[in-house]
Amino acid sequence: MKKFCSAVALLLATLSAFADDAKMDKFVGTLLGKMTLSEKIGQLNLQPAGEVQTGSAMDTQVGGLVAEGRLGAVLNLTGKDRIRALQEVAVGKSRLGIPLLVGLDVIHGYKTIFPIPLAQSCSWDIPAIEAAARIAADECSSDGISWTYSPMVDVALDARWGRIMEGSGEDPYLGGLVAAALVRGYQGDFRHRQNILACLKHFALYGAVEAGRDYNTVDMSRLRMFNQFFPPYKAAVEAGVGSVMTSFNLVDGLHATANPWLLRDVLRQSWGFGGFVVTDYASINEMETWGFGGQKDNALNALRAGTDMDMCSQAFLNHLEEAVRQGLVAEKDIDEACRRVLEAKYRLGLFKDPYRHCSMSDKEQARHLFTPAHRQEARDLAAETFVLLKNEGNILPLRKQGKIALIGPNSDTTDGLLGSWCVERPARDAYPSLLQAMREYLKGKAEVLHAQGCNLSDDERQDAAGFANAPYRTTPRVNPKQALQEALRIAAEADVIVYAGGEGAEWSGESHSRADLELPACQKALLSAIKALGKPVVMLNFSGRPTAMGWEKENLPALMNVWFGGTEAGFAICDVLFGDKAPSGRLTASIPQATGQEPLYYNHLNTGRPVSAYDGNFRQYQSNYFEVSNGPAFPFGYGLTYSSFKYGEMTVKQEGRNVTASVAVTNEGSRDAVEVVQCYIHDVACRYARPVKELKGFERIMLRRGETKTISISLTEQELGSYDSEGRFFFEPGEFDIMLGANSSNVQTKRINID
Numbered sequence: 001m002k003k004f005c006s007a008v009a010l011l012l013a014t015l016s017a018f019a020d021d022a023k024m025d026k027f028v029g030t031l032l033g034k035m036t037l038s039e040k041i042g043q044l045n046l047q048p049a050g051e052v053q054t055g056s057a058m059d060t061q062v063g064g065l066v067a068e069g070r071l072g073a074v075l076n077l078t079g080k081d082r083i084r085a086l087q088e089v090a091v092g093k094s095r096l097g098i099p100l101l102v103g104l105d106v107i108h109g110y111k112t113i114f115p116i117p118l119a120q121s122c123s124w125d126i127p128a129i130e131a132a133a134r135i136a137a138d139e140c141s142s143d144g145i146s147w148t149y150s151p152m153v154d155v156a157l158d159a160r161w162g163r164i165m166e167g168s169g170e171d172p173y174l175g176g177l178v179a180a181a182l183v184r185g186y187q188g189d190f191r192h193r194q195n196i197l198a199c200l201k202h203f204a205l206y207g208a209v210e211a212g213r214d215y216n217t218v219d220m221s222r223l224r225m226f227n228q229f230f231p232p233y234k235a236a237v238e239a240g241v242g243s244v245m246t247s248f249n250l251v252d253g254l255h256a257t258a259n260p261w262l263l264r265d266v267l268r269q270s271w272g273f274g275g276f277v278v279t280d281y282a283s284i285n286e287m288e289t290w291g292f293g294g295q296k297d298n299a300l301n302a303l304r305a306g307t308d309m310d311m312c313s314q315a316f317l318n319h320l321e322e323a324v325r326q327g328l329v330a331e332k333d334i335d336e337a338c339r340r341v342l343e344a345k346y347r348l349g350l351f352k353d354p355y356r357h358c359s360m361s362d363k364e365q366a367r368h369l370f371t372p373a374h375r376q377e378a379r380d381l382a383a384e385t386f387v388l389l390k391n392e393g394n395i396l397p398l399r400k401q402g403k404i405a406l407i408g409p410n411s412d413t414t415d416g417l418l419g420s421w422c423v424e425r426p427a428r429d430a431y432p433s434l435l436q437a438m439r440e441y442l443k444g445k446a447e448v449l450h451a452q453g454c455n456l457s458d459d460e461r462q463d464a465a466g467f468a469n470a471p472y473r474t475t476p477r478v479n480p481k482q483a484l485q486e487a488l489r490i491a492a493e494a495d496v497i498v499y500a501g502g503e504g505a506e507w508s509g510e511s512h513s514r515a516d517l518e519l520p521a522c523q524k525a526l527l528s529a530i531k532a533l534g535k536p537v538v539m540l541n542f543s544g545r546p547t548a549m550g551w552e553k554e555n556l557p558a559l560m561n562v563w564f565g566g567t568e569a570g571f572a573i574c575d576v577l578f579g580d581k582a583p584s585g586r587l588t589a590s591i592p593q594a595t596g597q598e599p600l601y602y603n604h605l606n607t608g609r610p611v612s613a614y615d616g617n618f619r620q621y622q623s624n625y626f627e628v629s630n631g632p633a634f635p636f637g638y639g640l641t642y643s644s645f646k647y648g649e650m651t652v653k654q655e656g657r658n659v660t661a662s663v664a665v666t667n668e669g670s671r672d673a674v675e676v677v678q679c680y681i682h683d684v685a686c687r688y689a690r691p692v693k694e695l696k697g698f699e700r701i702m703l704r705r706g707e708t709k710t711i712s713i714s715l716t717e718q719e720l721g722s723y724d725s726e727g728r729f730f731f732e733p734g735e736f737d738i739m740l741g742a743n744s745s746n747v748q749t750k751r752i753n754i755d
């Protein structure tokens with residue numbers, strides 16, 4: 001009966017979707033029929049409108065373009081009243097009254113800032129990540145935004161690349177799950193005000209820029225694209241993402257913005273993407289700098305390849321009309337692109353109510369922005385993202401008593417908690433720094449002494465990175481000698497020292513690549529001096545990327561990566577530091593021992609000369625380095641907690657090509673805690689060499705102390721097979737290693753044969 005009811009429900013939903021699509025086709029078709037060529041091209045034009053002021057939109061260039069029907073979408077305009085003013089121009093002053101799409105980079109929250117995406121992925125908590133996206137959509141859509149440039153799902157293997165902070169790290173499978181969750185969270189079913197349009201980016205391969213230097217070139221085999229880099233994009237398309245942004249880089253020698261193979265063959269034809277494609281910021285203009293001829297050719301090639309909307313180059317606006325007259329592009333190609341943009345507006349309900357995102361009263365809006373409920377969710381998720389890397393002698397959790405010295409350049413900053421890509425953010429005194437949170441948290445129980453201790457880095461310019469145009473402040477510059485003395489003075493008084501350091505909040509993100517991933521010398525010097533006091537020291541590493549941690553691993557007893565945790569990070573850190581919550585984050589990007597190991601990732605190929613067991617010695621004629629072993633300081637999937645887990649012996653059941661791997665996991669420690677049981681495979685012999693390990697399933701479980709649960713992870717041909725260089729999926733019978741364990745370096749393995 002249950003099955004019958006759900007079949008009926010599915011049928012009804014499908015019928016209603018068909019009916020909705022038919023209505024949309026009719027509406028959009030009729031509208032297109034009324035549009036002039038210039039108006040159609042206008043819909044393909046996206047420009048920034050940050051300078052538009054309430055009431056004077058008509059006076060600006062943007063207002064003028066909107067009124068003429070030559071602008072279909074804007075970005076970087078914030079505030080519901082300003083957005084409403086411009087929407088009124090579109091609806092009231094343009095000939096056909098077509099509403100604008102209003103886009104913004106809402107990357108990890110709008111007013112309530114969640115942890116940076118890389119951190120969120122370390123929670124491995126897919127429903128919580130989806131909920132965070134839903135909250136971000138609720139908040140920004142109450143303030144006029146209908147389109148976010150998220151999810152960014154670029155697989156990133158090189159921590160030098162600053163934009164690694166925007167994605168889910170190095171694994172395509174986990175990246176795909178997160179990508180789909182974010183799409184669901186933003187878009188919902190498009191029926192409500194808080195369902196906004198998502199934009200999958202950056203298509204494709206942006207995470208593979210050479211040497212981790214932003215905007216650099218990419219060159220990659222198609223085999224690698226299909227297997228290692230494409231899966232998260234594909235997952236987002238399958239989840240129904242409504243728009244896709246092209247990347248700044250080349251794919252196979254062509255710019256991603258004008259690459260017919262990428263946009264037509266792969267994205268539309270093979271994956272069935274039905275939404276619209278937008279360029280990245282001024283990409284068409286950049287094509288000339290890359291060496292692809294002039295603006296007109298580049299605009300035409302972009303359109304022909306399947307790009308529908310031009311962000312910030314005005315190249316479509318400048319050339320398409322003339323090109324149609326000259327017979328260089330067919331008007332039907334412009335109709336096709338315009339139709340896709342109009343369909344997105346229709347799905348968002350903008351034709352029914354163009355003001356649906358910008359009509360709340362301030363009072364009503366306050367019930368959606370930075371609310372206690374949203375902040376609580378952000379605090380809970382932040383606590384799940386911290387990765388406990390080392391905890392010698394069980395220093396953590398700390399006791400809520402005595403004197404605690406909180407030292408370090410990230411200890412008393414609020415802007416410095418957020419990380420890059422927070423276009424909108426609450427006022428800096430609307431949420432606490434770590435120091436403020438800790439004092440509040442421990443009120444009446446323990447005393448918190450504080451000193452900044454040192455600068456973030458020895459390089460003043462780096463400390464100011466990212467803040468040139470923004471009124472953000474992280475950590476003030478201090479006199480190094482005095483700061484050190486002050487830190488040592490309070491450390492000497494304290495029972496335990498918590499050091500809050502690492503990177504500055506804007507050292508990662510767009511255009512913030514680094515050639516040196518180690519902790520700056522001034523921070524190491526301070527830590528060494530503190531450590532020499534012989535007291536327990538805990539380092540909280542704030543970072544937007546994996547930092548090279550050979551030194552920290554060797555020299556510090558307790559180490560927790562807290563990334564950039566957002567507006568609620570201060571209290572979330574206290575929750576975990578003082579044991580009200582047990583850490584549960586697991587790394588989604590390998591932490592290197594040394595910068596020179598990058599790109600470093602667990603799912604690498606074996607090579608013909610691997611070093612299988614490292615004994616501390618360099619091996620002549622094998623694949624290794626003089627200075628460090630090949631492995632990371634801390635591997636993918638790794639993270640400790642305040643309890644310990646025992647794994648029983650794994651079993652593998654086979655039924656044809658369906659494989660189930662099971663293992664009993666017992667919480668042997670003294671408190672409840674989360675374990676993430678991970679399943680990896682290795683295709684032992686295949687026509688193409690396959691990675692040494694590939695994550696293909698996991699389960700995040702809460703185990704009470706003493707509790708045992710048996711976890712079973714099922715694999716099918718889908719997980720065991722791979723793509724050939726034409727993008728055809730295949731399964732090759734033979735031997736496979738099936739692995740279960742607590743992280744990518746700690747697994748049990750069973751070899752099986754599949755016919």
Ligand code: BGC
Pocket residue numbers: 075105149201280281510
């Ligand atoms: C970035 C995109 C972003 C766009 C709009 C570009 O510079 O690469 O990720 O969405 O700007 O702000």
